[in-house]
Amino acid sequence: MNQVKQYLSIFSPSSSQQRQDNFENYWDFTQQHSGDLLESEQDLTKKRAVLAHFKANPITLRQPFAQPEAFYRNYVELKDDVSTLDRKTLLLTCIYKFARHEWVGITGAWAATPDFANSKDVTDRISRYHLAEEFSHTRLFHEMFCTLGLDKTEWVPLGPIAQKVYEFFPKLPEDLMSPFAFVTELMGIMFYRYVDNILDEVFADEPEACARLRELLNEITIDELAHIGQRRNYIGDFGIKVSAWITPPLFKMFFHDIPETKLFFNIDNMIKEALVFDYKEIPTPLMEKTWVPSYCVVPA
Numbered sequence: 647m648n649q650v651k652q653y654l655s656i657f658s659p660s661s662s663q664q665r666q667d668n669f670e671n672y673w674d675f676t677q678q679h680s681g682d683l684l685e686s687e688q689d690l691t692k693k694r695a696v697l698a699h700f701k702a703n704p705i706t707l708r709q710p711f712a713q714p715e716a717f718y719r720n721y722v723e724l725k726d727d728v729s730t731l732d733r734k735t736l737l738l739t740c741i742y743k744f745a746r747h748e749w750v751g752i753t754g755a756w757a758a759t760p761d762f763a764n765s766k767d768v769t770d771r772i773s774r775y776h777l778a779e780e781f782s783h784t785r786l787f788h789e790m791f792c793t794l795g796l797d798k799t800e801w802v803p804l805g806p807i808a809q810k811v812y813e814f815f816p817k818l819p820e821d822l823m824s825p826f827a828f829v830t831e832l833m834g835i836m837f838y839r840y841v842d843n844i845l846d847e848v849f850a851d852e853p854e855a856c857a858r859l860r861e862l863l864n865e866i867t868i869d870e871l872a873h874i875g876q877r878r879n880y881i882g883d884f885g886i887k888v889s890a891w892i893t894p895p896l897f898k899m900f901f902h903d904i905p906e907t908k909l910f911f912n913i914d915n916m917i918k919e920a921l922v923f924d925y926k927e928i929p930t931p932l933m934e935k936t937w938v939p940s941y942c943v944v945p946a
């Protein structure tokens with residue numbers, strides 16, 4: 647019988663030899679998991695097939711989405727009084743705003759990292775694959791909006807200052823950048839799990855749409871679970887302490903910019919859970935498809 651794996655904190659210590667071995671192991675995993683890189687399209691063959699499957703099997707809403715104009719009016723910037731908006735609209739504008747930051751971040755990083763042909767080592771190759779996976783997430787998020795009939799959703803750049811910050815960030819030296827990159831991945835996982843927790847309640851009257859949103863979110867979450875381990879793998883003993891120190895302010899600063907989050911989530915609790923994250927709450931079917939650093943798994 648297969649032994650159920652037990653996991654350790656994502657902040658667990660690691661040696662440099664362990665991290666080197668884990669990069670090699672992750673590189674094998676990511677190619678298996680995502681397929682071949684389609685660099686000019688910022689895509690991967692298996693990711694493309696997954697999206698095509700969803701598009702070929704659309705679900706039918708029980709009722710047309712109630713407030714499409716309200717969604718389009720508020721998705722880039724919250725303009726209406728929130729008491730006039732229903733929870734579906736607010737959750738979707740919240741998800742869009744989170745995904746938009748990701749999209750801007752990866753667009754800046756894609757421009758700043760060597761392409762696959764010019765990748766010098768395994769971490770360069772991993773970075774290129776990682777970013778292509780992130781672009782596939784933007785498409786999966788887009789598919790969430792299409793599922794609700796919100797096909798006119800556009801990906802709008804941030805303001806010039808925020809845009810510059812995201813372009814500057816990937817040019818920082820690796821040691822300086824790694825804790826921030828790791829914590830933003832951790833923030834992604836916490837956010838997606840919190841969204842997953844409320845989907846059934848918010849979309850109770852649309853069970854088919856709810857199930858499809860969860861399928862799309864799971865596709866993203868499986869990758870992001872692998873990303874937190876991968877980004878953690880860049881970090882030594884001091885960097886992992888820095889990562890814990892910057893987790894509370896970074897979460898607070900980021901979510902402050904997305905006013906919808908406080909309508910749904912307790913950010914202080916999210917921070918507490920992030921600081922002890924150990925994969926324990928993640929459903930087994932997701933864990934079976936993702937990747938975890940060896941030093942975060944209890945030896946059998």
Ligand SMILES: [Fe+2]
Nearest residue numbers: 748780783834
């Ligand atoms: Fe992401």
Ligand SMILES: [Fe+2]
Nearest residue numbers: 780831870873
């Ligand atoms: Fe990620």
